[in-house]
Amino acid sequence: MTAMDIAAPLAQPRPDPAMSLYCLLDPEVLANPYPLYRRLREKDPVFWDPFLCAWVVTDYANVQTVLHRFSADRTPTPAQLNSLGLDALEPIARVMIQQMLFMDAPAHTRLRSLCSRAFTPTRAERLREHIQDVANRLLDRVVPAGRMDVLADFAAPLPAIVTAELLGVPAADHEQLKAWSADYAEVLGNFQHNPDRAGRVLSSVEGMTAYFRSAIREQERRPRDGLLGSLLAAEIEGARLTEDEVIANVIVTMVGGQETTTNLIGNGLLTLLRNAEQMARLRDDPSIAPSAVEELLRYESPSQHTARLAPADVVLGGKQIRRRDPVMAVMAAANRDPARFANPDDLDLTRKDNRHLAFGWAAHFCFGAPLARLEGEIAFTTLLRRLPEIALEPNPLVWRENLGLRGLEALHISFRSQGAAGAEVR
Ligand code: HEM
Numbered sequence: 001m002t003a004m005d006i007a008a009p010l011a012q013p014r015p016d017p018a019m020s021l022y023c024l025l026d027p028e029v030l031a032n033p034y035p036l037y038r039r040l041r042e043k044d045p046v047f048w049d050p051f052l053c054a055w056v057v058t059d060y061a062n063v064q065t066v067l068h069r070f071s072a073d074r075t076p077t078p079a080q081l082n083s084l085g086l087d088a089l090e091p092i093a094r095v096m097i098q099q100m101l102f103m104d105a106p107a108h109t110r111l112r113s114l115c116s117r118a119f120t121p122t123r124a125e126r127l128r129e130h131i132q133d134v135a136n137r138l139l140d141r142v143v144p145a146g147r148m149d150v151l152a153d154f155a156a157p158l159p160a161i162v163t164a165e166l167l168g169v170p171a172a173d174h175e176q177l178k179a180w181s182a183d184y185a186e187v188l189g190n191f192q193h194n195p196d197r198a199g200r201v202l203s204s205v206e207g208m209t210a211y212f213r214s215a216i217r218e219q220e221r222r223p224r225d226g227l228l229g230s231l232l233a234a235e236i237e238g239a240r241l242t243e244d245e246v247i248a249n250v251i252v253t254m255v256g257g258q259e260t261t262t263n264l265i266g267n268g269l270l271t272l273l274r275n276a277e278q279m280a281r282l283r284d285d286p287s288i289a290p291s292a293v294e295e296l297l298r299y300e301s302p303s304q305h306t307a308r309l310a311p312a313d314v315v316l317g318g319k320q321i322r323r324r325d326p327v328m329a330v331m332a333a334a335n336r337d338p339a340r341f342a343n344p345d346d347l348d349l350t351r352k353d354n355r356h357l358a359f360g361w362a363a364h365f366c367f368g369a370p371l372a373r374l375e376g377e378i379a380f381t382t383l384l385r386r387l388p389e390i391a392l393e394p395n396p397l398v399w400r401e402n403l404g405l406r407g408l409e410a411l412h413i414s415f416r417s418q419g420a421a422g423a424e425v426r
Contacts, residue, residue, distance in 0.1 A: 017051065025401075030401070030403070034333075037332065037336060038333075041058040041059050041333055045057065046316050046317030054328050055319070055321060055328065057316070057327060057329050059334060060335075060357070062316055063333070064334070065316065066329040067331075068362040069314075070309060071308060071310070071311045072101065072103060072108070072364055073102060073103055073104045074102060075102045076093055089198060089202070091202060091205055091206060092205050095205055095209065095251060096187075098244060099252040100112050100252065101256075101364065111245065115231065115234070115367065117234045127371065128374060134157075134158055138153065138154050141153070142154075143387070144417060146415060146417025147413065150269055150383075150412075152410065154379070155261075155262045155266045157174060158262075158265070159257060159258045159262055160174040160175070160178040160258055162257075163254055163257045167254060168224045169211075173211075176211075177258070180211075181258045183197075184208070184255045185255055185259040188256075208254075209251075212247045213247060215228060216243060228246070231249065253368065256367070261302075261371075261375050263302035263405060263406060263408075264297060264376050265380075266408045267300035267302060267408070268296035268379075269390075269411065271347060273391070273392050273413070279384070281349055282349055291350050292349040292350075292380060293377055294351070294354045295348060297376075298335045298354060298356035299335070299347050301331055303331065303405060303406075304405070306331070307326060307329070308326075308327045309326055331356075331357040341354075387415040388415060390415045391415070392413060393412035395410070395412045398410065
């Protein structure tokens with residue numbers, strides 16, 4: 001035995017709680033997480049967070065690598081939940097393990113190709129007129145009042161109605177779909193476990209499953225256009241999705257399609273209001289809307305981070321990561337990396353070379369990105385065209401306690417009031 005072997009282990013530096021991603025639970029940090037992300041990126045872009053028991057990755061190059069190379073197959077199996085004494089959550093896990101978001105190739109490739117057949121960019125584009133119509137109808141209701149809560153009156157119902165149409169279920173059910181989706185987003189967006197909310201999430205999963213099962217029975221009697229019917233019929237080389245796979249992936253599409261798009265509109269409008277010159281630019285020239293949407297996605301990403309597991313023992317950013325170690329890829333931090341984006345904290349609606357990671361990267365790149373982009377363009381241009389002199393109301397801004405899916409509880413604005421047909425009434 002050498003002297004080295006018996007020497008006391010080197011003192012480990014004390015973990016710094018101010019570097020933990022758990023700081024997002026502090027409302028002040030949640031209101032502006034970007035200084036925390038900057039600190040992480042500058043001090044330790046591949047950081048072992050001892051409080052979260054996960055690696056936290058914040059620079060663009062390494063986030064891209066994690067999204068490209070690491071395993072998405074991270075849902076605890078029913079057996080693992082059992083061993084943790086969490087068997088009550090089993091029905092949620094049973095749905096999640098069948099969702100493409102939580103799979104690796106080849107299972108992911110098979111599922112995604114079947115779903116892609118059913119949801120093409122052309123299908124999204126066909127919804128353009130309909131989205132414009134829904135946006136106008138929602139604004140017709142509030143325009144005379146001269147004030148609105150952008151979230152409740154516009155940003156929440158718009159994607160909920162569009163998603164119902166996309167799926168091929170009655171648009172009249174959009175409030176119920178929205179409520180379920182908000183509950184399920186608790187599972188998708190949060191890494192903290194909140195036992196008080198588990199019961200509600202559970203009953204929502206059961207509610208959604210029963211709803212889509214009966215919608216499938218209805219489609220068998222009376223087929224209608226939409227993703228649900230297309231998924232039931234999709235076939236590659238004789239392979240079809242099972243009914244449970246269809247339901248699980250309709251649920252992830254419905255939730256993915258609503259929560260994030262709502263937050264793109266809410267976060268985006270707030271960002272424009274905080275950057276009056278840029279907002280005037282978009283109002284004066286709506287043709288820049290596509291690039292404005294990309295910049296708003298980069299600047300205030302609705303999906304801030306996602307999780308992966310290390311596929312093997314690997315070195316990332318000089319750190320040794322062990323196989324199956326959990327890794328948080330913080331896209332919102334990567335999107336503000338000065339090594340990738342010039343002046344990343346400035347909003348520039350005509351930014352060039354804006355390959356942000358707000359829709360993820362590689363195999364799991366957002367399935368609904370064409371639709372989200374379209375909804376974003378229509379939402380911002382319609383709000384700016386129809387609401388003159390928009391201003392923030394003095395109510396305090398409250399961010400939802402969902403650490404992954406960043407969004408506001410409410411966004412109260414006022415504007416110059418007009419008659420329903422657009423005639424000024426003041
Ligand atoms: C602004 C709006 C949106 C944002 C920011 C967003 C963001 C994302 C991100 C970051 C991922 C990848 C997650 C990961 O790699 O772990 C993703 C995947 C996904 N998104 Fe979206 N999304 C949006 C809108 C939509 C819409 C409108 C739909 C459906 C209509 C949708 C459906 C999906 C689905 C099904 C996946 C899983 C894809 C896969 O695993 O292959 N999303 N989204």
